[in-house]
Amino acid sequence: MDHVPAAKFRQYPHVNEVLCLCDYDYDGDDFTTYPERKGFNKHQLLAGNFSEHPRETTVAFLQSWLFFGVFSAVRKQILEISEITTRNSNGDLIIDAQKLPLLIEKWVRSSSARHSDRIDAVLSEAQAVIEHFCPPLITWQTKYGADGEHPSVIANTIVSPIPPPVACSIALLSASLQTAFTQQFPMQPYVRFSRPASDVFGIPALIFQRFLAAGWCISDVARLSRTYSISTLYFASSIQRNLPSPEFHDHCNLFACSASQVDDSTYMTKHVDEKCQCDHMFSALGDVREILDHGGIPATIVMGDIATVGEKGWLEAVPFENCKAVALSHVWSDGLGNVSQNSIPECQVRRLKGLIDKLYDRPEKESSISAFFKKKKSPKPVGLWLDTLCIPLEKEYRKLAIQRMVDTYAKSDKVLMIDAELTQLSMEDIPAREILISIAGSNWMRRMWTLQEAALNIERLYVQFADGVFEYHTNGVGLTRAWERQKWAYEPIDIDVGSHGHEFSSLHDAHDKSAFNWRATHNSVGLALSGFAGRNTTKQGDVYLCLGGILDLNVGEIHSTPDDQRTEKMLSLVHTYPKSIIFSPGPKLNVPRFGWACETFWKSKILGSAYNDAMNPAIMKEAGLRLEYQGYTIKPFKLPEHFFIMNSTKQDLWIKVTYDPTDTVRIRDKLARAGHDESNMELGLIVPERDVARKGPGAGSPALLVSVYKINGFKESLKDFDNNGAIYSKALCTVLLTSTTEDEHQRYIDSGNEVAYGKKPNESQKTNSVIYATQIWFIA
Ligand SMILES: [Zn+2]
């Protein structure tokens, strides 16, 4: 897969040869009917059933169809095996992917925007099969890796008969073709060029294996897949990470990294050098309290001469206005915190002072006139805002300081990010794209607070390296722009690595109240909740303060609410949500109108990509959460204990609907709670993608099962046009949809269970049209 370049700095020596397992050329005829011509039942392939023929025959065919066939079909010229293969040292025939870029370029330059429908059709059909052997994130999270087993067990799960390198090469080729075409002919309205792997083409097992081998955390792979395309993931997995120990991430899972969790009872503040035994320097707490009492934000000023060891210095505190305040964004597990007093070792003060002073060493770009006026005033000192020194431990002052956390980062002159892994690297040696990926994978990026600290002052965010600071925003934007101007591109690495910066900027704009913009407000909830997925916080209660800060809610009010009631408090303050939040598994709240919300809704595991979520919010109304999704209504029937099988009459799909196993409340109790009468009330099944309602769940799809108590009929719809045909429901539980096998179906009926009959409420009776009427749901 050499067409995706490998990292230049600290490259992990992966060897991933792709064997050419098919010994016949693609026939050049119609793409969609190729399976039939080769004696395969396409319906079974689309359902992920690869057992019709012996393993070798199947694998060879899938490579012929989805690698050679896909490229042949998009360029309308057969890609012959001889065109792109070579022999390795063992004499095996392997794909020589180095030849791909040239072939892709030749094709994309000769194509035109008119071809986009045909190309979309080929790629989306390919994708429907590919996702069975390169499962999407949700399938990894629910089917292959939900139990939080050892990361290597997840990465080595056998998901299909196709060897992992072959599976990966197939997915990468389709993604590369799609990228090349959309870069050449940008879509309108413009969203972005590449699509995150969590959404399309899935995550090949090989990518997990490569990341783990190179020392990454498995949670990073899941988190990054929500932003990066599969090509960029592949590239990132070639960057080697420094681990404190080989077992460091052994207990992490697909939802979060647990390696750097801090335990207050054993937490140790660290010296710069572990052998150092210098004294601690204490924050000027009297001044800090006074500044907080007067509504200000305190910064620490280092006084005296501490540049040389042995000289005495001390700390003072001044309000932000009286200094050039640098807010530090750091990772507690790196050792700059202190759980028992507001102090840090002198060696750390010396180091931090050196770093923040250096930020002002460089000549500022200013006009000579403003520089002239500035010279007249004596320069303001450089101040340091560090939580350990500027947030007193006493409860009332802590509350004041935390309420001002948003302003602290927004109003600081610069934000300096320090992460122990990055401060050891010389950035001079590393290309900007690799620096951005290293930051995206850093411990710092795994934190919740990062979202706030980085977003609020994104244009002045500096990342500390061994040999200087990296200007985060400028570099990200620079790469993105350069990529967009490129004549053509088959890999989206440079634009993908800028996408975190883009998310931070969007959060920043949403937070900036000077520009009133309803879209921006919706964006912020979607982006914030999406951003929270897969991030950690040391103190569980903090998450609400952090989320509240970003969403510009009353943080003081949240702070005064006991931890166990903060979920409900937050929910009462937020009015729009990313609509995919309803598919998040886990125990649900037993609170009127909020039956769809998880007890820990902010930990929402299943969310669409940040962009999709932001564009299409759900809104809280009197009757519950109002949103638009496709779905089914199900005739009244008696629900079995763990799952049921549904037939969608019109599409003749058989779907297995399994209740979320992580929600411990039994279905009978849920029905009782919702007041659902099985003998005469309908159920509803809300699905995330319209393709699920059209073609079935593919490799697995989440959904929400609800009890329906009212449907707006013709009369109501006339009066209430905005809610035409709306379905009013109460949430029962999240479910996982999978295709069902005939065996399973038979066993289900033999055990005396009833088959459920579902129909799409808004489907026209006569046609099998692909035009979808919107379907509005209210979920309480
Ligand atoms: Zn980890």
Ligand SMILES: [Zn+2]
């Ligand atoms: Zn020391």
